[in-house]
Amino acid sequence: MHFDHAGIATDDADALADLYAAAFDVPVAHEETFDGMQVTFLDLGNGYFELLDPLPDSEGTIATYLERNGPGIHHLALATPDVEAAMAAAVDAGVDPIDDEPRPGAWGHEVVFLHPKSTGGVLLELVEH
Amino acid sequence: MHFDHAGIATDDADALADLYAAAFDVPVAHEETFDGMQVTFLDLGNGYFELLDPLPDSEGTIATYLERNGPGIHHLALATPDVEAAMAAAVDAGVDPIDDEPRPGAWGHEVVFLHPKSTGGVLLELVEH
Numbered sequence: 521m522h523f524d525h526a527g528i529a530t531d532d533a534d535a536l537a538d539l540y541a542a543a544f545d546v547p548v549a550h551e552e553t554f555d556g557m558q559v560t561f562l563d564l565g566n567g568y569f570e571l572l573d574p575l576p577d578s579e580g581t582i583a584t585y586l587e588r589n590g591p592g593i594h595h596l597a598l599a600t601p602d603v604e605a606a607m608a609a610a611v612d613a614g615v616d617p618i619d620d621e622p623r624p625g626a627w628g629h630e631v632v633f634l635h636p637k638s639t640g641g642v643l644l645e646l647v648e649h
Numbered sequence: 650m651h652f653d654h655a656g657i658a659t660d661d662a663d664a665l666a667d668l669y670a671a672a673f674d675v676p677v678a679h680e681e682t683f684d685g686m687q688v689t690f691l692d693l694g695n696g697y698f699e700l701l702d703p704l705p706d707s708e709g710t711i712a713t714y715l716e717r718n719g720p721g722i723h724h725l726a727l728a729t730p731d732v733e734a735a736m737a738a739a740v741d742a743g744v745d746p747i748d749d750e751p752r753p754g755a756w757g758h759e760v761v762f763l764h765p766k767s768t769g770g771v772l773l774e775l776v777e778h
Contacts, residue, residue, distance in 0.1 A: 521673050522694040523652055526725050528771055536769040543742035543768075544650050544727055544735075564727070565651035566695040592770035593722045596655050598673055598693070606673075613672035639672075640665040641721035642657055 521606065524599035524647050525561070525568035529582050530591045533560045533573035540569065554626040556580045561627065570597070570626070595633070595643035603648035607632045610646070615639055622648070650735060653728035653776050654690070654697035658711050659720045662689045662702035669698065683755040685709045690756065699726070699755070724762070724772035732777035736761045739775070744768055751777070 530536045537560050540546050549563035556578040560571040572594060574583040585594060600606035603622045611617060616638040625631030630648040659665045666689050669675050678692035685707040689700040701723060703712040714723060729735035732751045740746060745767040754760030759777040 521675060523655075523696045526652075526655060528769065530769050539742060539744075539769070543739040543744045545738070546650065546727075567652045569725075590770055592765065593725060593772075596698075596722060598675075609674070610672040613668060615668075615672045636721065640657065640659050640668070641719055643722075 521598040521600050521646070523567045524597040524645075525570045526593060527570045527572055527595040527597065527645070528592070529585050529589070529594040530571050530573050531586055533558050533571040536571055537562060550627055552626060557582055559626045595645055597631075597645035597647045599647055599649065601648065603630045603632055603646050606646045606648075610634060622646075650727040650729050650775070652696045653726040653774075654699045655722060656699045656701055656724040656726065656774070657721065658714050658718070658723040659700050659702050660715055662687050662700040665700055666691060679756055681755060686711055688755045724774055726760075726774035726776045728776055728778065730777065732759045732761055732775050735775045735777075739763060751775075 537548055540562055546562040546564055548560055550561040552559055556575050558573040562569040572582045607617055616635040618633040618635050622630040622632050632646045634644045636643045666677055669691055675691040675693055677689055679690040681688055685704050687702040691698040701711045736746055745764040747762040747764050751759040751761050761775045763773045765772045
């Protein structure tokens with residue numbers, strides 16, 4: 521598997537995208553509304569930063585994360601050509617999935633999140649494009 | 650700039666490297682003792698996970714981080730061919746560096762860390778190989 525993206529919780533995706541474009545020359549690759557969030561992907565050439573900005577009055581996991589922790593790094597995602605096989609290999613190695621089976625993620629991907637208690641404190645996502 | 654690595658704070662780099670190798674097929678690329686830590690790079694093909702494991706009785710920033718937060722994602726690093734120019738561009742865009750100038754990092758790289766208060770809560774590192 522290889523690096524796909526780092527998910528970043530933010531309360532202002534537009535401002536952060538503008539800042540990162542100016543500071544690090546990483547342009548917006550894709551933007552959509554998904555699961556109660558404005559989701560903005562910044563193009564790193566070999567992967568993405570995924571800015572996750574809850575819509576007003578959202579009560580999803582990112583809104584809760586922001587209330588508890590403030591903005592910052594939320595998760596890391598690894599890309600795989602076969603998310604079901606990757607999930608099965610992770611489970612065989614002792615990792616606990618949060619999702620029972622792959623589900624639709626942003627940008628039309630299939631994703632599975634893995635429980636940080638089983639991955640050294642890291643919220644990891646497996647993603648199939 | 651492109652993705653270089655995600656830094657992960659851990660209290661057992663060997664165990665986490667073994668788990669990630671089994672679960673995600675990401676082998677160890679490089680390992681060294683640096684700045685009071687066992688530092689283990691896992692090869693993602695297009696970048697790395699950098700496992701940061703303080704040596705016993707270490708009092709560095711990662712040891713403090715682990716005491717406060719437990720294990721987990723610590724920082725994200727972007728690669729640049731010219732860390733001084735990248736640092737200057739980030740400063741021009743309003744980002745505050747933690748380091749006054751590039752300094753030696755693990756694996757013989759030159760690095761600068763940027764203050765999370767100026768980057769949307771993300772501890773970012775610029776790294777020149």
